[in-house]
Amino acid sequence: MSILVNKNTRLIVQGITGREGSFHTEQAVAYGTNIVGGVTPGKGGEWVGKVPVFDTVKAAVEATEANCSVIYVPSLYTADAILEAADAGIPLIVAITEGVPVLDMIRVRAFLDRKGSRLVGPNCPGLLTPNEAKVGIMPGHITTPGNVGVVSRSGTLTYEVVYALTSHGMGQTTCVGIGGDPICGTGFTEVLAMFEDDPVTEQIVLIGEIGGTDEEEAARFIAEEMTKPVVAFIAGRTAPPNKRMGHAGAIIEGETGTAESKIKALERVGVKVAEHPEQIPELIASL
Amino acid sequence: MSILVNKNTRLIVQGITGREGSFHTEQAVAYGTNIVGGVTPGKGGEWVGKVPVFDTVKAAVEATEANCSVIYVPSLYTADAILEAADAGIPLIVAITEGVPVLDMIRVRAFLDRKGSRLVGPNCPGLLTPNEAKVGIMPGHITTPGNVGVVSRSGTLTYEVVYALTSHGMGQTTCVGIGGDPICGTGFTEVLAMFEDDPVTEQIVLIGEIGGTDEEEAARFIAEEMTKPVVAFIAGRTAPPNKRMGHAGAIIEGETGTAESKIKALERVGVKVAEHPEQIPELIASL
């Protein structure tokens, strides 16, 4: 078992003819992901390898019954691409692109809530269920099937941890990069809840970083709702103090947002927090 | 029994210090309606008769636990007043004001759907449950308690029908004026469903007029969902052909919208349609 993506995922790629889109489509196909189509306006009818290209998500969904979309379009077009996927009825949308304006994302997120589509990202590495589906840019060869659920706000730091897990023979159910932007589609608590409900996931690794209050909320959720053990790593102990947004930012964030605050919140609810990413397997072994 | 408003209605009046607001507050209080407060920005702390005035709906709700609001503010401020009531958690909002711009109402309606508040109106006479609550401008003395549910898109035409019912000894459960604007808060079908579920309502009178497709939708709903008998009157047989909105309006409306279309749709599903308003009691007696 796994969460969010698996063998039944019918994936389309928005921005499939672009440099990143075509490269990662090739990688995902090679991994065995079921990519049923791609979208690039104006290029409908072309092919990327064995994947048919459509002009619009609507046309792609009608032709392929896609149930998931991954977005590689430039940041300028990302908000529109997410809206397009949601309006076409795609239930799971994964936006890899970084640099999407925050106020665009507030508007997009409100639309998604109305439509009932789930977004992961933007500015995230995507999702990977080992040997089933690779939706995004996580390198497939560092993963292996197993019982550890991984959820992370970072990109490459996730790979670091997954690589360490795999090296220690600890496979993963699903690796989820939720992205580090201020407004993102899916937060820690939602993914934690899915891992809690997934029968195969036995332990969970949470990888956080400074800024925002998502880790603090995750700690509250772990204490109140979770039975499975969680280990964590928080990046940013040596980072310069978070550059806050004027007084307003300070009023909103209060004392939260620092690595210390997050580590304290997690440890207080019994989560073991690693000193460095490669220590994670050790902590899992000690559970 | 009744629908929407009754003895437990705790009403506030937005625009209570205005000419219409104060006049109809006096009338409603005299009728026995439980008016717990009023709102006029900048006049908080004053009184209208025995009704305390607040600056904001939020303050009024906190002080009075109001569960219904009736709006008499000028059309310029109506959209804002509706949003304010919904945001303050008022579950039933009745907007009497006419002349609210249509695009404002599209935006307001989308907000209400998100908030879960029900709006009746705008441009409507409001609601009246005989001997319990008068929310709006329907004259109380023409109504009497009984078993007929009345729902209407018109204002004064509703009074005409209610007056005829009362004169013939046919009392009402609740009289509902849903308003005649292109975008309104509550439509025929929603009120018909409530009357269907109300144990005391035995017959329903539906009063429609030319324009839109609400009567045609009501006919479909009556055929599919209703067990109680409905009689109807449709105004506008002699009206000049509906001035449609260009080609677009014609494309949207097709053949619907005329008195003939509505009468045909209703008669097709077994609804008796009166030739004139005062004929309604006769049709009910014949059921």
Add this chain to the structure above:
Amino acid sequence: MKLHEYQSKFRFAEYGIPIPKGQTATTASQAFTIAEEIGGPVVVKAQVLAGGRGKAGGVKLAHTPEEAKKHARVILGMDIKGLIVKKILIDPAVEIEAEIYLGITIDRAARRSVMIASSAGGIAIEEVAAKTPEKIVRAHIDPCLGLPNYQARNIACEIGLSRTLWKQFIHITSALYRCYEESNASLTEINPLVVTNGNQLLALDGKMTLDDNALFRHPRLAEMRDTDEEAPAETLARQADLSYVKLDGEIGCMVNGAGLAMATMDMTKLFGGSPANFLDIGGGAKSDKVAAALRIILADPNVKAVLFNIFGGITRCDEVAHGILSALGEVPTDVPMVARLVGTNEEKGRAILAQSNMITAITLAEAAQKAVEAAHGVSVK
């Protein structure tokens, strides 16, 4: 309120929608000068707020300035469905490859604005909608998002627009929606939006209807109202904030509320008469408004009887009664009057009218019957 073709197109142009570089004229010699400036074949188009002007001969192609002048002379002053043409638009003529329909209006049932498009644009679009509805593409617009590019692309795709035109089309649809929203329009329409032989999109005709209730926000648009295009009585009614439509019957009706007004009109017919007008004095009407309404009704020479039907809610019967008496004081008349006042302050209202020699009634049926009889010369007192 409707805008003329030239007003609509000039407004579209403010939003960056390409339109023919035409000008308006009110005389034939102006038409000559404009055609000369344009320097090629031109189209002379009557500016009237009525459909079917093409069929009526109000649109003509001219190959030379002389010909434009000749056409202008014919079209100016022409009567199209009761409206006299006072202004013409001289547009450069365009070679057309294809005609697209593009419009935005309110979809009441969906509670949204909707963009409608078709590759089969032109005057027969309603027929297309009726006979081949699959050629009509609709896109409902989320008020929170406006018209995102993907929706415009979906439309372009579904009407089978050539890809070389997508960028222009997205630009035009987005501009048209902004124009619609920022004007508080209830209709904006480009029909046809043509593909020229140079593969450019061009708004050849334009139509806008504005929401009267929002004109207070748009003083510049409100000023565009062409009162020449209204019957004088309708102008007077609008200025007095009355809703009035002239009809062909003999019974003048003054009613509060649109629904009741229509029902009252229907009743005159039911009893063998015919309504002279629709007139809604609205809610809470005061005596000066009632007086204005009465003057408008009595100005119609066809009116043989007047029927007042007032059911008081916001409107108070005593004020209406005062209004009637005050208007009668100013406009003495022999036309018989039937009054029915019910509702708020009805006793006071009736008491006031008792001073006059009006025919009164209790029920609407009685009132309608008496009005018909009075109009037809039957004694009813």
Add this chain to the structure above:
Amino acid sequence: MKLHEYQSKFRFAEYGIPIPKGQTATTASQAFTIAEEIGGPVVVKAQVLAGGRGKAGGVKLAHTPEEAKKHARVILGMDIKGLIVKKILIDPAVEIEAEIYLGITIDRAARRSVMIASSAGGIAIEEVAAKTPEKIVRAHIDPCLGLPNYQARNIACEIGLSRTLWKQFIHITSALYRCYEESNASLTEINPLVVTNGNQLLALDGKMTLDDNALFRHPRLAEMRDTDEEAPAETLARQADLSYVKLDGEIGCMVNGAGLAMATMDMTKLFGGSPANFLDIGGGAKSDKVAAALRIILADPNVKAVLFNIFGGITRCDEVAHGILSALGEVPTDVPMVARLVGTNEEKGRAILAQSNMITAITLAEAAQKAVEAAHGVSVK
């Protein structure tokens, strides 16, 4: 990107928010002229993108033009938290009855923008928030509605603003939100918004932070960037589209991804070293970008070793390796380098680096340890 006080206030003024009629100066004699024009007491305010300028002596009251000139001479060139004051704002002094705080920013947890207000405005507002949170009023903003008047009224009511000021307050809050949204700001702040002794609201200070990701939409705002206010390395980094922050340590770090970059910095500390910088080369970085990054790191004289930690996803290890070699070709250096490349095309990347005499590592711990040893002069080859 942050705007200066004067830039923020002038932008506010474009939206109709009342601000003092001040002007900027870059010399003391300009300050004299401006003070003379203003004609009463003025305030001379340092324009630097750093907090605490008041405490540092960067804000001074002057009663005469001579005094303004004297203050200007002191403030211009002043060093405030490492930034040199190059511009001052001369504002007319104002008699203040009360100070309000008003700001808009992103509330990540609520996924909304939020307006924050308090009757206890001024520099101690953070203390107010911590000690008396009930004095802080928040209103989350629905992106579909903007800031409706009722929300502004609720805020006015809840901060206990005098009713005589409500109309002005609603106007200012609505303008501030439009300014925030139409600038793609992540912060707009008026602190204090003062009540003058003439009972007028006036934005005495202003602050704006813009979303760098949306600057492409706002070329006029993007031009306001004051590169004088950045460390030169940060300007270079921004121009190369790199995210760089200078720190005080001795180990230069070049990493792809912000999280991994922070983790890498944390690791140098864990092994007894200290990071010289945060540097994220982003996803999919090409060789020219890597070369630019290396030049920036090596320009820091404190750097005793460089640690490359690249975990390839979008970024391809071979391109990073090319970038490192190309940069080393241009910037010959004796600083020891430790490289760790994992992920997409890692074999190719390692093969390329094998040509150079770099220290390599497989795990991050190993890499961090080797970098610390190299920096501290321990032989590790």
